[in-house]
Amino acid sequence: MRDKQSPRLRALMAAGAVVLATGTAVVAAGAPASAAVSVHRVQLCAKGSYDADITWSDGLRSTAVHRGKCETFNVWGTGGYTIGGFRDGGRTHFGIAKVSAPRGGWQATSPGRKYSAEGTTKAPRVVRWQ
Numbered sequence: 001m002r003d004k005q006s007p008r009l010r011a012l013m014a015a016g017a018v019v020l021a022t023g024t025a026v027v028a029a030g031a032p033a034s035a036a037v038s039v040h041r042v043q044l045c046a047k048g049s050y051d052a053d054i055t056w057s058d059g060l061r062s063t064a065v066h067r068g069k070c071e072t073f074n075v076w077g078t079g080g081y082t083i084g085g086f087r088d089g090g091r092t093h094f095g096i097a098k099v100s101a102p103r104g105g106w107q108a109t110s111p112g113r114k115y116s117a118e119g120t121t122k123a124p125r126v127v128r129w130q
Contacts, residue, residue: 037112078105
């Protein structure tokens with residue numbers, strides 16, 4: 001026997017299904033590179049001919065951002081970080097640019113930042129646009 005659901009519950013369930021379906025599409029597509037990055041977060045886009053990543057001051061690394069993609073990360077720790085890349089099919093890691101922490105370190109209210117790892121493995125560069 002099927003339980004009757006209130007119209008309000010059915011509406012909430014339908015809205016939840018729409019949000020879930022939309023959320024899955026947004027996650028798969030990623031946030032647009034033009035959107036602002038929230039506080040205490042860093043967005044890295046790999047626009048060069050290599051995958052890129054962030055190495056935090058304690059030596060931990062973010063996941064690799066694959067060519068043509070953007071990923072957003074929480075700032076890890078209060079120290080600076082290095083934006084790097086991979087050559088030789090991901091076997092060799094190299095640093096591109098060091099980002100110094102502000103005086104007093106990264107705080108929970110520190111503005112978000114966006115970087116783009118560009119160029120080639122022979123001439124890599126990092127561009128900041130937020």
